[in-house]
């Protein structure tokens with residue numbers, strides 16, 4: 001089934017197809033297995049449930065996947081393989097968990113951290129010749145900046161330098177960083193891949209067998225493998241990824257255009273809008289613009305917070321990538337004070353776009369000063 005389109009692959013991959021076995025991948029609630037066997041203990045070898053989820057996402061990304069207990073567990077596996085004295089390049093404003101790990105490593109004297117503007121492609125290309133790890137996040141939290149992945153991942157590097165891409169906001173249906181030369185793709189499966197805000201999970205996808213084995217070993221040592229129920233839910237959730245992404249991206253484009261013309265909005269950031277700082281870069285290689293945007297309301301930060309509170313259909317919640325829309329004012333998150341005070345990050349879901357628009361418009365009208 002290697003030549004299937006991604007939307008058929010997500011529906012069909014990872015199934016056993018053996019007569020008498022269930023169509024759906026069942027949750028294998030087991031830590032221990034009868035010996036002799038290649039599968040000894042779940043922390044090391046996983047189960048058929050985690051393997052099914054890995055098969056689906058690995059195939060989508062064009063590599064081999066390892067499923068973790070959360071996105072941050074997956075991030076930590078990549079960062080903590082760096083030796084003492086390593087240099088790592090990260091975006092100026094990465095996901096705050098990643099920022100926290102970098103700060104900790106820096107404070108302990110473990111690493112030197114270069115913080116680069118994601119949109120400054122030349123700076124990343126330069127860093128590839130000196131740093132040991134380039135950690136990219138694209139599109140990025142929360143300004144939805146798109147990095148020029150083909151240029152950066154394909155740039156000449158110092159021998160041994162690893163390029164990793166947090167592709168959580170994009171999903172493999174919108175970009176495949178390994179095709180551009182990245183070594184590792186990371187996902188918080190908690191978001192679009194799981195798609196239902198009911199699990200925590202993470203993934204690392206690689207093509208290089210040695211790197212895969214090293215990360216697998218690290219996962220085993222740290223006990224960071226995904227749980228059986230999470231792998232089951234994630235596999236069930238990912239089956240509808242293509243449907244959800246089609247609908248959510250369609251909604252996002254319409255809402256971004258309408259918000260841009262709304263008198264109560266001062267700025268909209270969505271890579272699909274020609275006004276977005278990195279629209280041209282996004283257009284050059286992404287096959288969609290994703291379902292994440294942020295917008296700034298007129299008035300104060302307090303007013304922006306009220307917009308989130310009074311919306312009835314759009315859920316006031318921090319996480320993203322679910323079938324349901326969510327929004328949150330990001331400047332309230334500790335460590336995110338540099339973010340514009342009225343910026344609301346909006347994860348567009350699969351509700352009817354007219355209902356979403358009516359909800360937003362009402363929330364903006366009733367909070368008008």
Ligand SMILES: Cc1ncc(COP(=O)(O)O)c(C=O)c1O
Nearest residue numbers: 070071072095166168188190201
């Ligand atoms: C872009 C991005 N990367 C990584 C993470 C961390 O993932 P998790 O919450 O699954 O640990 C998140 C979570 O919000 C995220 O948005």
